[in-house]
């Protein structure tokens with residue numbers, strides 16, 4: 001059989017999955033490791049799935065260097081459900097703070113208001129979400145139950161390159177981060193984070209799995225209205241099997257964790273190596289955009305996302321032609337989010353450098369031959 005060359009997929013999510021992972025899953029589709037069953041057909045309480053879950057959790061702990069006093073929970077409902085689940089579990093009836101840097105954090109505040117008193121301590125909306133307000137200007141609420149931020153805004157293309165140190169800002173509140181769209185793209189500084197959540201479908205695997213990493217002392221304070229299946233305490237006590245977990249999504253994410261653990265480059269290993277690759281990929285595209293008079297990205301250089309790169313064409317009437325030409329060359333799903341317009345290239349871990357090189361070559365050609 002001749003190996004097929006797959007197109008480069010720039011989708012923001014559900015997004016590209018490493019080809020090695022897809023091939024392994026395809027090979028084991030009908031019979032996982034001699035069990036006679038597909039992973040989709042197994043009891044979640046059986047020995048086989050038990051092994052899959054335990055390895056996925058252990059591999060993720062190693063990959064993200066999650067300290068032992070943090071629990072890893074495999075949940076469902078996506079990032080949007082966590083916008084409710086987090087205040088239900090962590091607000092304790094108090095005030096919760098938000099930094100608004102784009103469409104996702106905006107959604108998070110709105111949902112939290114249904115369960116808690118939510119306070120926006122800083123917002124980049126006036127500037128069109130092109131920068132991150134300096135942490136020194138944040139008006140933190142005294143005694144807030146937590147501070148929430150979206151560490152990578154998938155739609156607006158804004159990323160916190162370093163997480164704020166709330167203690168240094170005089171706050172004891174735990175930091176909650178929505179890391180849906182850059183989880184496992186770089187190491188996490190857990191000393192600054194109380195809880196991190198993310199949907200798997202951007203950078204870890206298929207839709208249906210939500211990852212929650214939470215410091216143990218933050219568990220066990222759910223409001224009475226919190227649904228049992230979303231109470232972190234019950235989920236933790238039952239090793240993410242309070243109810244049937246998304247077994248297939250956990251399996252594929254587990255293969256991705258292993259694929260990532262296997263990556264090394266130069267002296268750096270694991271996520272440091274992955275981060276260096278992601279920086280190099282993003283730099284290639286940003287440098288090209290900045291050097292061109294036809295394409296623009298308006299995000300401040302200090303907080304440009306390495307994962308999601310929105311850009312505009314100088315002549316918007318040519319958007320459809322740009323997308324059609326890209327598709328012909330095997331460059332898929334480059335259309336921007338409807339609230340921002342233009343284009344967006346998502347360069348998750350599964351996107352090789354060669355894919356970004358192919359995109360840049362096409363962008364150069366499109367600019368030259370049709371300008």
Ligand SMILES: *Cc1c(COP(=O)(O)O)cnc(C)c1O
Pocket residue numbers: 013077078079080081104150152153154178179180181199202
């Ligand atoms: C995609 C995304 C979400 C929403 O995830 P769902 O799985 O659709 O609920 C939330 N936050 C961020 C940063 C995202 O990129």
